[in-house]
Structures are given as C-alpha cells and as structure tokens.
Amino acid sequence: MRVAALLLTVALVTAVPADEPRRNPFRDGTGKGGVDPTAKPVTPRPTPTPSPAPAPSAPDLKTAPKVRRAVDHRVGVLVADAPFTDRAGKTGKLSDFRDKAYLVVAMTDPGCPLCQKFAPALARLEKEYAAKNVAFLFVNPLADEKFAAAVGATSTTEVVVLDPARTVVYRGAVSDQYGLGYSLDAPRYNYLAAALDHLLAGRVPKVAATTAPGCEISPPAAPPTPLTYHARVERIVQQNCVECHRAGGTAPFALDTYEQLAARRGAVKRAVTDKVMPPWYAAAPAAGEHTPWMNDRSLTTADRSDLLAWLDGDRPKGNPADAPRPRSFETGWSIGKPDMIIELPRAVPIKAEGVMPYVNIMVPTGLTEDKWVAALEVQPTARQVTHHALVFAAKPGDPTKGEGDGFFAAYAPGAVALVYPEGYAKKLSKDAALRFQLHYTPNGTATEDRTRIGLVFAKAPPRHEARVAALVNGRFEIPPGDPNYKIESDAKFFPPRLMQPAWYTPARILAFFPHAHVRGKAMKFELPGEGGAPSRTLLEVPRYDFNWQLEYRYAEPVPVPAVTQLKYTAWYDNSRGNPANPDPTVPVRWGPQTFNEMHLGYVEFVADR
Numbered sequence: 001m002r003v004a005a006l007l008l009t010v011a012l013v014t015a016v017p018a019d020e021p022r023r024n025p026f027r028d029g030t031g032k033g034g035v036d037p038t039a040k041p042v043t044p045r046p047t048p049t050p051s052p053a054p055a056p057s058a059p060d061l062k063t064a065p066k067v068r069r070a071v072d073h074r075v076g077v078l079v080a081d082a083p084f085t086d087r088a089g090k091t092g093k094l095s096d097f098r099d100k101a102y103l104v105v106a107m108t109d110p111g112c113p114l115c116q117k118f119a120p121a122l123a124r125l126e127k128e129y130a131a132k133n134v135a136f137l138f139v140n141p142l143a144d145e146k147f148a149a150a151v152g153a154t155s156t157t158e159v160v161v162l163d164p165a166r167t168v169v170y171r172g173a174v175s176d177q178y179g180l181g182y183s184l185d186a187p188r189y190n191y192l193a194a195a196l197d198h199l200l201a202g203r204v205p206k207v208a209a210t211t212a213p214g215c216e217i218s219p220p221a222a223p224p225t226p227l228t229y230h231a232r233v234e235r236i237v238q239q240n241c242v243e244c245h246r247a248g249g250t251a252p253f254a255l256d257t258y259e260q261l262a263a264r265r266g267a268v269k270r271a272v273t274d275k276v277m278p279p280w281y282a283a284a285p286a287a288g289e290h291t292p293w294m295n296d297r298s299l300t301t302a303d304r305s306d307l308l309a310w311l312d313g314d315r316p317k318g319n320p321a322d323a324p325r326p327r328s329f330e331t332g333w334s335i336g337k338p339d340m341i342i343e344l345p346r347a348v349p350i351k352a353e354g355v356m357p358y359v360n361i362m363v364p365t366g367l368t369e370d371k372w373v374a375a376l377e378v379q380p381t382a383r384q385v386t387h388h389a390l391v392f393a394a395k396p397g398d399p400t401k402g403e404g405d406g407f408f409a410a411y412a413p414g415a416v417a418l419v420y421p422e423g424y425a426k427k428l429s430k431d432a433a434l435r436f437q438l439h440y441t442p443n444g445t446a447t448e449d450r451t452r453i454g455l456v457f458a459k460a461p462p463r464h465e466a467r468v469a470a471l472v473n474g475r476f477e478i479p480p481g482d483p484n485y486k487i488e489s490d491a492k493f494f495p496p497r498l499m500q501p502a503w504y505t506p507a508r509i510l511a512f513f514p515h516a517h518v519r520g521k522a523m524k525f526e527l528p529g530e531g532g533a534p535s536r537t538l539l540e541v542p543r544y545d546f547n548w549q550l551e552y553r554y555a556e557p558v559p560v561p562a563v564t565q566l567k568y569t570a571w572y573d574n575s576r577g578n579p580a581n582p583d584p585t586v587p588v589r590w591g592p593q594t595f596n597e598m599h600l601g602y603v604e605f606v607a608d609r
Contacts, residue, residue, distance in 0.1 A: 062181035065173035065191065065210040067555040069296050071303065073209035074152045076239045078231050078322060079166045080223065082150035087138045098164045101133040102199055104192070106174075107141045107148070109156040112215045117178045118157060125174075125193060132200055141217050149219035157214030159192055161199070165325045167235065170195040172210030179213040189422060201336070202328060206419050228318025229258050233310045236303045237261060238327050240278045246329070250383045256327075258317060265311045272299065272307060279548040283540040294555040295415070334417045335375040338454030340365075342434055347448040350385050350440045358592050359438040362394070365428065372425035375456035376418050378411035380438075382449035387439040388412045388549040389451050393432045407468045407602050408434065409453060410513065412549040424510075424606065425462035428455070464606040466510060471525075471568040471601040478519065478588040478597060483575035487599045490567045506564075506608045508557035512539045513549075513602035517594045518580040519572045520544045525601060526567050527560065535567070544570075546580065546594070557606065568601040 070076060081095045087108060097103040106122055108115045126136040141148035141156060151160045152171070161170035175187035195205035225232050237245075237255055245255035255261050261268065271277035280297040291298075299307070310316075344361055380386035391409040408426070409418065420426070436451055473489040514523040523541040539552050560566070576584045582595045590598060 062179065063213045064179040064182070065176050065189075065212060067207050067294065068172070068209040068211060069291050069294065069555065070171075070208040071239060071300050072290060073171050075168050075171050075208050076235055077152075077168055078225055078235060078324070079152075079160075079162060079168060080150050080225075081166065082147050084137065084139055084147040085144050087140055094162065094166055097135050097137070097162075100135045100164065102135075102164075102169070102196065103162045104129075104134060104136045104196075105151055105160040105162065106136060106138050107153050107156050107158045107160075107214075107217075108138050109140055109142055109215060112156040114157050114178050114180075114214045117183070118174050121174055121177070121187075125196075129196060132196075134196060134200075141219065145219045148217060149222040152222065153217060153219060155212045155214035155216050158212035161192075161195060163199075163325055165323065167324050169199060170205055170208050172207075173212040203330070203334060203336075206421075226318055226322070227306055227310055227313075228316045228322070229261075229310070230318040230320055230324075231322040232306055232318075233261070234258075235324050236299075236307050238324055240297070240299060240303070242327060243329075248329075262315055265315070269308060269311045272304060272311075279545070279550065281541045281543055281545060281548070281550060282552055283537075283542055292554055292556070292558075294553050295551065333377055333379075333454050335377045335419055335454060335456050338377070339457045340371075340455045341452055342455070343452030344436060344450045347381075347450040348438065348440070349448050350382060350446065351442050352444055352446040353442055355594075356440045356442060359436075359440070361436045361438070362433050363436065364433045365430075367428065367430045367432070369430050371428045371430075371455070372458040372460075372462055373428050373455050374420050374425045374458040374462075376409050376426075377416055377454045378409050378451065379416065379454065380411060380449050380451045382440075382447050385440050385443050385447060386411065386449060386451070387441045387547075389439070390437040391453055392435040392437065393428060394435050395431060395433065406435075407470060407513075410549065410551065411451070412551075415551060419456075420462075420466060423463040424466055425458040425464075426466045426468075466604055466606055468602055468604045471566065471603060473599045474590040476590065476597075476599060478572050478574045480585050480587055481575050483573050483577055484521070485572045485574060486569065487572065488567065488569045489599060489601070490565055491603070506562045507560050507605045508608060509538065509554065509560055509603060509605045510557050511551055511553040511604040513551045513604075514539075514541060514544070514568075514570070515549065515598055515600040515602070516544060516546065516570055516572065517597050518546045518582065519574050519578060519588060519597055520546055521571045521573045521578075523568070523570045523601065525603075526569070528565055528567055538566075559608075560605075566603065568599075570599055570601075572597060 079094065081093050083091065083093050085091050094103070104125075108119070108122075110116075122136070122138075129136075139147055141153045152168075153160065157173065158171065159174055160168055163169050170192070172191055174192045175190045177184045177187035189207075191207055191210055195208065198205040227233070242254075242256045243249065244251040245253065247254050247256075253260070253264060255264060255268070268277075275298070278297040278299065282291075282293060282296070284298070285291050342363055342365060345363060348359055348361075350356065378389055378391060380389060389411040390407065392406040393408040394406050408428075434453065438449070438451060440449065469491065471489045471491050473487055476487050478485045512525055514525075516523070522544055523539070524537060525539040527536045527538065529535050538558060572588075574581060574584055574588055578584070588597045590596060
C-alpha cells in the first residue's frame, strides 16, 4: 500500500518485520497479503518519543467563534412577526422587510466593547449589500428583550439573517476578527459575508451557524411556534427530507407537499421513530454537548418530537402566510461553475435486474501543472441506480484497483459536494489520472450512466493541504456464522520510515469515511490513552448501514499530537441473524464485491508545520 506521500503511516494489525519484504493485501488477490517483489529491506528507524502532555491548566480565556450544526442553533425556524425598536428609536415589525431579498438583524450594545469593534465592519457590509436588496436592522437586545427572545439572540454580537418568509437562514458571528481576549488585524473567516454571498447565489451557506462571542444575554423565552404544517412541520421536512424526497430526487417518493406527507405518514412515522431517516449513524453526543459533525443529519430532539406529534394528531395545515419559501435545488453544480469537468469517456450500461460488479474506469486529467482543488462535486447521471461512486487519484496506466491508495472524492445519495473552508485545498498532481469506481444497483429498468466530477481550483496555494490516508487490514477471514467478528488496524501520525525525522509533525483531522460491505456491523476510530488513561473515541458508528456510504466531517478540525496512534476497529456479522448476509455458511475474505468484505477507514487530515 503506497502512502509514502502522506504524513499518516498505516500499519496493518498483523505487523510485517522491517527486515522482510513488504506485503500488499491488494496485489495478490487472496486478501491475506503477498510479497511485493519491488520492496527493498529497510533498516527500522527508532520511533521518536512524543513530547509530554502539558500540565493541566485553567480554561483558555480566549474565545473565537465556533462552527455549529445549523439546526442545533435554531437555523431553519420561523421567527414570529415581532415588533422592534431599533437603535435609532424607530419602531416597526419584521414583516416590514418582506420585499427585501434578506434581512440581517444585528444585535448591538453600546456598552459592549466587541460591538464597538464590529461596528465599522457592519457599516461597510450594510453599504455593500444595500445594492443587492439586503437590509440591516440594528437592535439593542438589552433594551428590547422581547424582540431578542423572538429572534433567539444569545449574545450582543450575534447576527441573524432572515429570508422574506422570516425563516432563519444564518445565525452567528460577523467574522472571527474579534473575540473574547483577542483581536486580529484582519479576519480569517468572514462568516456573515460568505453566508450572504451563498444565499444571493441561490445556495445554502457552507457555514450556516456559529457561536458569537460577546456579552451573553438571557432574554425571556419566546412564545412557542404553532405546531402546524406551514409554521413548523414544513420547515422540518424541508431541512431534513426533501433533498432526496422530491420530484427528480433520489428517493422513491416525494414529501414536499402537505398531501404527500399526510399520505405517507405511516412510513414517515416508522422511519423517524426507528431513526432510520434521516440517515445518520454516528453515536449521539453526550447530553448537553454539541455534535462535532458539520454534516450531522440526525433530527434534533425537538424536531423529532414535533414531527411525530403532528403525524399522530389531526395534522393541521395552519396559516399559509407562515409557510416557508419553496426550497430550490441546483440543476447544475452546487459548487458553482467548475473550472474543470472530468467525465467518463463512455456511458456505462446498467442492466435491469440482478447484481453488477464494481466498474473501474481510469480517466486522464490532461493537467499540465499541479492544481489545488478548493471544491469538488461528483455527479452520476443515473442517480437512482448509483449506490455510490468513489474517485481515486492515480498515475496514468496504474493497474492498481485497491481502495487503499489515492482516495480523492466520493458520491453517495444526499452527499455529493465538498467545499473546503478558506485556506484549505487538496492537491491534484499534473501526472495524475482519476479512477472512478462505481457501484450500481439495478432497479428494474435498464439504463446507462456517465458519472462526472467538477473541480473548482483555488486561486493560490492554500495554507493547509488536505490529505487522505486509509487505515486498512486486508488479512482477515471472518468465520462462518460469527455474529460479531472484530478486525483492527492502526496508524501513527508520523511519516514513513524512509523520510527524515525532521518531518515528524502533529496533525488535525478533518473527516472520516468508514467503509465495509453488507456484513459490516459497527465501527470506531479512537486514540488510545497514554499511561493507563482511557482511550478517546473520535467517531463511533454503532449501527453501520452499507446502503448509506456516509462521510463524517468535523465542524472544527480535531488536533492530534505527533507520533499519536490512531486505531480503527470494525465488527462484522456473518450470521444468519444478518438479513443482508448473502451466505452465512462460508468464510469471508477481502474482496471488491458485496459478497466479499472490506476493512477500510479513510482519514482526511492536514499536517501542522
């Protein structure tokens, strides 16, 4: 497995002594490993001793904005048509701005130092976006507590963006230039401006919610939103369901009207109660903690409770004036116009019935220079039969078909695009080709697919290079009938032995992408504790579902010290109790088809230098 270019060294659970030829489980086709004839014996380099952990200290008094999952921060909810008195003494109602493209409600307190610092930036933004039909409303939350409660304000520096239907579409900080205990000469992330730009372009903001460090406020509780379809339930379904459940979506039926939802209420209730939908399989955070995952699809407790209560009741429609704006979906590229589009050279015929083997197609990029990819999107043309698509960066003519090398991009229903934060990008070398690995599931109608990938290039080299490595173990044999077979692999955050010790470096983890086939049962990524301390679980998937190939992306990258071991464990069910098991009477080894198995965990990270 060739990961020499990565700063994450992968070690199979069955270690190979340094003085033996290296084995590669992807080269001999047995799944048990084979001798790589090109490998040369190497002298083992002693593992460096990591620096001792710092002594416990008081909490850091410096606080910057933190990215949060939108629904946990009351994004997507209806705000009542509350009366207000702005900082100039003018009175009105939120509905006064219904002819504006968007309304920015900015909390401001003349006695708060951070409000004073943000005032010039807000004035510039107000002037800039006035020409784009965006209005700004400045309200002192300490002087108008009822209004602050209506919009759900939590600090004196918070801004809330509303659309004409008074739905919250962004909530959080203006930027990260100022926070508690620090100031920057210029912002690194302009959260408000970025959100407005996305919204005005017809796209959902990449970051729709952050914390807003400032003087905390405790307004009285806002009146509850009426539990009607238009005021509450329609927004829950818009945010969580209609990306797939709509006309032209990948789901088998639509849910974007009252009549459709009411007719399917039995199926929806079952899926929501059993937590099958929306599809999300990471373990829930501890009580009182925020989810660390930016793309967490799970319903909030309040949303699940309200949706089920409405389905069980008489399902009132409510006032049509409370309805959200219809959600629009990209007919082209959600990442904007790509700088480069690479598609399959020919359409892949997909039969109507049965099972299809994985399809691997190598496509040259034709690049004459290295490129930094700031955003990417994989688009199958036959989404209804495309279970998932993986894209690997490889050298032209490389015969390798193993999943351990060069992971670059992925497609799964509901997860098609990746836009890196400012300052991050992924390198695509000029000599690379892209290998598309496609898994099709025939649905009764013969068709064809011509998957493509769109790339947006960064205008300059990034501060942080996003890299991907695979934690993999191909040397296993799952016994027949075993309901809980355990396989492990691990890695350390230092470079391969042939690299110089000066390259030893800490890292920050951006995302995980665990992969197994139909016998996959559960997964866990963890950092083992040192000196007898308990291990730290980074991602736990207690109920893996092969039908949903999900990425788990952090809202805030997780720092990992140098020479830290990262462990990946997965459990497999080869028993008759697994209804998806094609044959519980046979031993199972590594292989590309669903009746084989894989133990594979991708890790995306950046190296701190």
